[in-house]
Amino acid sequence: MSSTDERRFEVLRAIVADYVATQEPIGSKALVERHNLGVSSATVRNDMAVLEAEGYIAQPHTSSGRVPTDKGYRQFVDRIADVKPLSPAERRAILEFLESGVDLDDVLRRGVRLLAQLTRQVAVVQYPTLSSSSVRHLEVVALTPARLLLVLITDSGRVDQRIVELGDVIDDESLSRLRDLLGGALEGKRLAAASIAVSELAADAPDHLRDAVVRSATVLIETLVEHPEERLVLGGTANLTRNAADFTGFPGSLRSVLEALEEQVIVLKLLAATGDAGKVTVRIGEETQMEQIRGTSVITTGYGAGGNVFGGMGVLGPTRMDYPGTIASVAAVARYIGEVLAER
Structure with missing residues (x-):
């Protein structure tokens, strides 16, 4: 140059x-x-x-x-060569705040609230997508001799609980065998592979367990298959009203942006295109390719651990924003959410 x-x-x-x-x-x-x-x-x-x-x-x-x-x-x-890193005190405060979360829901809510405060924009985080998760553990608990509770825990911290109604009672020895069969088929596998593995269990199951295996597998497959809707957590929506003037001159102005956030589909599409964890993507104005939010900029990244991306997160605000500071905050909060979830 x-x-x-x-x-x-x-x-x-x-x-x-x-x-x-x-x-x-x-x-x-x-x-x-x-x-x-x-x-x-x-x-x-x-x-x-x-x-x-x-x-x-x-x-x-x-x-x-x-x-x-x-x-x-x-x-x-x-041309931003160096994004100002957060200070050790800021990083420590972020990590301690997120580690105080009691479960996945609480960690994500804390992350969104923190990111909205740091950037003074709308913050959004996508719940871990099932397709990117692996089964960490399956617990099988007998609620009654003929009713089981299945607790599926993924490596992203997601916990799903399902009830299985058995056709007959099951004794402790059979319950232990069923637990071993299901856990051996699921644990450590990506959810798509796990659903296939559990569907094949019935063919080789002992006769006295076959019905229990089939019933349990049917419930688990429904849990393992990707949910058609993805959940989002939003925070700081009121921050948009501080900058309402930035949206004048665009179709629908601030109202269309708020409606897009409420519908969530548009935001999910942007988060679905998020790349690797640690890589921050900045879409400015028309680059969002979404008419309803044409007056905004969207800064997103993936969060995860061990090379796996659990989901996307980021901020949305007017194109007039502090890009270096916002990029640094999005990257930092995403990194620590991934670390906290990986340790659970």
Whole structure:
């Protein structure tokens, strides 16, 4: 990149920083006064004219300053070399707060609440998808001699409980054998493979256990098959109202964004496209490819452990946001949620 291009990027960077902070169009005089750009006001005005001609900034009103466009934000985000890391104290506070969660639901709720507070945007986390999970443990408990409780625990911390009604009573020895059969078929396997393994158990089961195996397998398969709907946890939706003016000029404005969050389908599609844990994706404005949220930016990543991605999480807010700080917060909270869930 030439020195001229580098200087113009510094002008763009300064415009983005000031506009995010003030929500006011930025003029050349203000840039020269606030930033040590090392050039004259005339040079800054010329650079701004070029940036506007190339579509990186725009003039919202006659005789006003300039604001970044989606293209300008994209250039800025792509050139972020170093995302400011959180301090050891901040990281320790995040981890301790998440570790205090009593179960999966509580950990995810805490994570969303924390991320919304850190970024002052809408935070969202997807419950662990079953297709990416493995069976950690299956417990079989006799509630009565003819009724069983199956407790399925995945490596992502998800716990499912199901009741099995037996056709006959079962004694302790048979219960122990049934527990070994089911656990041996399931534990350590991805859920898709586990459903196949448990469906094949009946063929080789002892005669006196076959009916119990079939009934248990039928209930387990319903649990193991991917749920048609995925659950989301949202937090900080009220943060959008602080920036309602950022959504004027877009179809439906703030109302359409709130409706999209309520329906959840749009957000799930964005999270479904999330990549590996640790890789943060930034979609700005039209890059979301969703008309209802065209005035927003969405920053997402995956969370998980041991190379497995359990689900997606991130934040949604106006395109005028603190990208370096938001990216750092999303990455940090996702990392620690994955660590906490992996230890459970």
